[in-house]
Amino acid sequence: MASAAPNQNLPLLYKELQPLNVTQHGAMKVRPASSPPQIGNVHAVPVTVDEFGLAQRHYPIVFSVGESPIPIALMGLNEGVNVFIDGNGVIGDSNMYVPAYIRRYPFLLARLRQDSDELSLCYDPTSGAIGDYEDGEPLFDGDQPSEATKNILQFCEQFETAGQRTAAFIEEIKNSGLLMEGEVAIQPQGVEQPFVYRGFRMIDEEKLRELRGDELRKLNQNGLLPLIYAHLFSLSQMRDVFARQVQQGKAPQQVPQTAGATI
Numbered sequence: 698m699a700s701a702a703p704n705q706n707l708p709l710l711y712k713e714l715q716p717l718n719v720t721q722h723g724a725m726k727v728r729p730a731s732s733p734p735q736i737g738n739v740h741a742v743p744v745t746v747d748e749f750g751l752a753q754r755h756y757p758i759v760f761s762v763g764e765s766p767i768p769i770a771l772m773g774l775n776e777g778v779n780v781f782i783d784g785n786g787v788i789g790d791s792n793m794y795v796p797a798y799i800r801r802y803p804f805l806l807a808r809l810r811q812d813s814d815e816l817s818l819c820y821d822p823t824s825g826a827i828g829d830y831e832d833g834e835p836l837f838d839g840d841q842p843s844e845a846t847k848n849i850l851q852f853c854e855q856f857e858t859a860g861q862r863t864a865a866f867i868e869e870i871k872n873s874g875l876l877m878e879g880e881v882a883i884q885p886q887g888v889e890q891p892f893v894y895r896g897f898r899m900i901d902e903e904k905l906r907e908l909r910g911d912e913l914r915k916l917n918q919n920g921l922l923p924l925i926y927a928h929l930f931s932l933s934q935m936r937d938v939f940a941r942q943v944q945q946g947k948a949p950q951q952v953p954q955t956a957g958a959t960i
Contacts, residue, residue: 708805709743709798710736710798710802710821711802711803711805712821712823713822713823714805714807714819715819715820715821715822716807716809716817716818716819717804717818717819717827717836717846719837722827722836722837723840724829724837725827725829725830725836726827726829726831726832726834726835726836727827727834727836727845727846727849728828728830728832729833730800730802730803731786732787732788732795732799732802733786733803733824734784734785734786735786736779736782736786737779737782737783737784737785737786738777738779738784739779740771740772740773740774740775740776740777740778740779741761741769741771741772741773742769742770742796742798743767743768743769743770743796743798744756744758744768744769744770744796744797744798745797745856745859745862745863746768746859746862746863746924747797747859747863748770748794748796748797748859749768749923749924749927749928749931750923750927751794752770752794752931753927753928753931753934755781755793755794756770756772756781756931756938757770757771757931757932757934757935757938758770758927758928758931758932759771759879759897759899759932760867760876760897760898760899761897761898762896762897765867766871766898767867768863768867768928770796771935771938772938773938773947774894774935774939774942774949775949778942778947780938780941780942780945780947781793781941797852797856800852801852801856803821803826803827804818804819804820804849804852804853805818805820805853805856806818806819806854806856807819818846818850818853866921869916869919869921870921870925873904873908873912873916874901875901875904875905875925876898876900876901877898877899877900877901877904878895878898879894879895879896879897879898880894880895881894881935882894883935883936883939885939885943892949899928899929900928900929902929905925
């Protein structure tokens with residue numbers, strides 16, 4: 698979940714990245730952030746372990762495939778389908794939990810130099826959030842960051858810290874051998890064959906039950922067991938997301954589907 702350097706393998710949603718600095722942006726203002734329109738075509742968004750408790754009430758939380766899996770919230774079960782946010786970036790339900798990854802946009806912390814671990818506050822200039830606007834909040838107070846910029850920076854720092862906790866969680870469950878290839882079959886009423894979704898990872902409940910007492914105790918003491926169960930409980934949301942797709946006329950063809958994503 699680490700942020701990419703500007704102009705190199707940009708993270709999901711970001712079209713460009715530009716460092717925020719007083720020389721270039723000293724007189725500019727930032728407008729309240731809104732969801733980017735492109736999120737309406739995104740079906741899987743990264744989430745951190747800090748969000749599992751809230752996110753699992755709304756979305757299935759699964760793990761991406763590949764050598765470095767990350768937790769993702771499924772906002773749709775099919776590529777390009779988002780049943781919670783429309784093509785204009787408008788959120789359909791004001792009570793819905795919006796993942797921090799979306800709320801962070803258009804800002805993020807990124808390494809400007811590959812030989813340095815220092816992170817700088819950057820933003821996507823295509824977002825329209827920053828400019829020579831009459832309305833909005835100033836980015837700088839003289840040559841110092843304004844209160845608004847400090848709050849943005851603090852949120853991005855909290856997201857990075859949560860990302861580190863998430864990476865540690867992933868490492869633990871990988872070492873415990875708990876991750877397995879996921880598969881979910883959904884059988885709508887009146888349909889002869891089920892819709893089968895693959896292309897993601899999930900916790901192997903059988904292996905979880907077979908863990909030795911000391912291994913289970915370690916997961917519990919490290920605070921990982923509640924996270925594992927939040928993920929497992931969230932899988933029941935698969936059927937709700939599928940039902941939303943049907944209601945919105947976005948039902949898939951009846952072939953094996955890829956619900957996960959490599960992000």
